[in-house]
Amino acid sequence: MRGAGLAITLVVAVLRAAPQPPTVEVSAIDLLELYGLGEFDAVSKAVRDASRGDLVPILEALRTQGREWIDADGTALAGRRRLAAATFALEVAEAGLANQWARSQDLVEWACSTLRNLRQPLAPERTFHLAAIALMEGAGDIAALGIHLSHARSRFPDEPRLLLAEAFRHEVEYWRGSMSIAGQPTGTHYRGVAAAYAKAAAHPANRREAALRLGHFFYRAERYDEALEHLHGVGDGDDEGQRYLRHLFTAWIVERSGDSDEAVRQYRLALDAVPGGQSASLSLAALLFVRDRREEAERVIASSLEVPSPAADPWRIYGYGDLRRFEGYIRELRGALQ
């Protein structure tokens, strides 16, 4: 046991070393052990490095040895270790989101079934499902999303966010149908999306987000009056991203209708919420430029180039549903493991 403790200490030291630690053989179960000990950031970094290779070894290790690891310290700690293993699997899955989604999906399903094996859900399992759904939405995998939603509903039927996820799934399905040669979406599909968002909006926790998404849906469907009505309904909450998108979408609609002054005002309101957001900045700059307000346009562009972090533009991740919330969910899960 002392030996194992020393080995873990060494591995921690190596993982924490910056910027390029020497190569060491660390098994997936070693990483899980470290994760369980609270070395979240170091493990997360190692997982990210590992994700450049194949995630299969981690998946297989969890499948073959994960259960043994969960039960290693007896039943008293099994719940916590189960949550640690599931959260670890989620972090690995997120690392593979862009280029190994099939593996990521398997990891999420392993984690999900690990938690669902408990008759009574652990309280943090609710957050786990929301994080898993965020990943499915980020991957745009509506088939997997549908399956996972049924799992989540069976455990937490009262969770309002699931209604939003269901509406998002309908919407993605709708737009995919509208772009496919074989199947044009029907009026039924269309009404289905609107009804799903309306149902989600009925819950106070979802109201702003559902109004925003419904507004954007109607905008894309070129039903501008309805779009504006829903966007107005978003109001001014604490969520800067929502405020930004509300004004950005409103600006697009009023610009299209020829009201350039109002469009400029709406773009500026969006930029008040998220300074430097590039989609609003470049839309605004283009509008100013063609109106011969070149100095203003140049200033807007310059400020958007000063803060170009991916997170600085909520539009960039809007299409990925709740993926923007994934980090927050992971923070919550890590907190529950502390």
Next chain:
Amino acid sequence: MIGGTGLRLALLAAALGGVEAQRPAEPFRSTAEGVSVPVTVRDRGGPVGGLTSADFELRDNGVVQTVAAGSLEALPFDVSLVLDTSGSVDGPALERLVRDVYAIRAAMRRGDRMRVLTFDGIVRELIPMQDVGQAVPRITIRAGGTTALFHALVAALQARPEAGRPHLVVALTDGFDTMSVLGAADVYDLARRADAVLHVVVRHTAAIDSARRGVTRHPRFPRALARVRDAAELTGGRTYLEDVQRPLPELFLRALADFRASYLLWFTPQGVSREGWHDLRVRVKSGEYTVTARQGYFAGSR
């Protein structure tokens, strides 16, 4: 007023030499008072040099104008290099890209200025517009999975040129845009009013090839690429479809050589209305040449 504008004009005149006619107040901005038009003349052997004002005929909305001509060869100018770092650009390719940027800067002349923008889903200013002789800190290029080509072109085209310095924008891309909220039509609209000459080098990947031939469905691609090509031609630039394996500096230097071999025509519009869109037609009065020139300009706000 005289001190500022007059001095810039004197500098420009000294740089060009041998310019015979009137000069506009803002040589590289297209206003109703003065319009500059970069023009490339080619025959089968390549760019044609040695032409003078008397060789050109320029019509503004059909009305023949009196022009002054000079060669861009001797002028220092500004270049915005716009690099696509999306998708497949990673690891060794990124390191090569960094080396390429340094190589391109080294190939430019003293007095030229260069700015480098990169884009994946986000547009970043890697190096601000500065003299190529000026040292730059060690640069790091980041790559991402999405592509905001139109955002990058809009950001580059909007830069206001410093008086006396032509502005060349060279964008290197794989041509797919997956992220911009602005479209190719917006780029076209801006190109109508921009003062830069836009060259777009589209690197010819298998994905592009299959999209062009309609093998894979990418609804926005073929039309968008055509619109970007139109935008480049509108400014007097070109679109090149190049093999993805060709070295970046080679592609860039080709666009640069085209630009350096250009002429600059100036005129103060006579006999045409001041505001709105002006169609430009430029030809060489005698001989069989291919003339590439800005196709028009916009005066006043819409």
